[in-house]
Amino acid sequence: MKTYVILSVAIASMVGAAPVEKLKNEKVVSLEYTLRAGEAAPVDGRPAVTVYFDNGSLEFSARGHTEKNSVQRGDVVFQPAQPGEIKNTGSSDLHFVRSEFLTDGGAEIWGRTGLAPNYKVLIENQYARVYDIKIAAGTNEPQHTHHARVVVCLSGAQLKHLMPDGREEPSTLKTGEVTWRPGATHIGQNLGKTDLWVIAIEPK
Numbered sequence: 001m002k003t004y005v006i007l008s009v010a011i012a013s014m015v016g017a018a019p020v021e022k023l024k025n026e027k028v029v030s031l032e033y034t035l036r037a038g039e040a041a042p043v044d045g046r047p048a049v050t051v052y053f054d055n056g057s058l059e060f061s062a063r064g065h066t067e068k069n070s071v072q073r074g075d076v077v078f079q080p081a082q083p084g085e086i087k088n089t090g091s092s093d094l095h096f097v098r099s100e101f102l103t104d105g106g107a108e109i110w111g112r113t114g115l116a117p118n119y120k121v122l123i124e125n126q127y128a129r130v131y132d133i134k135i136a137a138g139t140n141e142p143q144h145t146h147h148a149r150v151v152v153c154l155s156g157a158q159l160k161h162l163m164p165d166g167r168e169e170p171s172t173l174k175t176g177e178v179t180w181r182p183g184a185t186h187i188g189q190n191l192g193k194t195d196l197w198v199i200a201i202e203p204k
Contacts, residue, residue: 016041016088022097022178023150027203030099030150030178035088045083046100047127051076051152051199053097053176056090074154076122076130076199097178099150099201101127106204114145116188119200128203135159135196141188146181147202153177154199158192173198 016039019031033041052071060067062084071077071094088094105126112121115131118141123130135141137157143164151173159171163186171188173179173196190196 015039019098023180025180027103028099028101028150028201030097030152032097032178033086033095035086035094037088037091037093040085040087042085043079043083043098044100045081046102047081048079048098048100049076049123049128049130049201050079050096050098051154051201053095053154054093056088056092056094058094059087059089061085061087074132074197074199076132078123078125078127078130097152099128099152099203101203103203108204110147110202114147114185116141116144119144122199126204128201130199130201133196133198133200135188135190137190137193137195139190143185143187145185146183146200148183149181150201150203151177151179151181152199152201153179153197155195155197157190157194157196159196160189160191161186162189 016035019033022030022032035041052075053073055072057070062082107126110129118134120132122132153173153175156173156175159173161169161171163169
């Protein structure tokens with residue numbers, strides 16, 4: 001009996017904590033995961049974009065197949081519709097945000113349309129356009145246009161947006177923040193002493 005109890009506790013400890021829902025609307029749900037070393041978590045069968053906050057290693061298992069990967073802070077990965085399990089195979093915590101798409105998306109290709117020159121497009125498919133934004137401390141971006149989007153903040157900063165009609169809007173982001181921003185045209189200003197680094201996910 002003692003052996004059975006000890007074995008049950010050991011198995012249960014490998015199951016990670018439930019993800020935290022950060023936002024949800026008609027197009028996307030964003031879930032935040034933190035898996036300790038050796039922990040695993042099931043993932044839904046919806047297509048998704050995952051943004052990693054930590055360096056680490058993981059396994060994704062689905063339909064009897066296991067894929068092993070190493071990831072770095074800021075890595076962005078698209079995963080097609082497939083239920084499975086993510087396991088942290090590293091020696092430290094693995095923190096990531098998984099944004100799952102709730103519609104079939106659209107066929108339109110946005111490319112770099114509307115984006116500032118310093119933005120780097122990482123992924124574009126029928127579900128979303130995903131790009132990297134970096135703004136050095138104390139600098140401005142030129143005027144540009146976003147679609148409505150999920151913003152995953154890897155490095156926070158004190159920000160302000162200048163709107164075409166002359167209005168000014170505070171737009172500060174904190175490291176680790178996951179939020180929804182409506183579509184807009186503006187000039188971005190980094191007023192603080194820290195560089196901004198975010199991943200923007202625009203669902204179609």
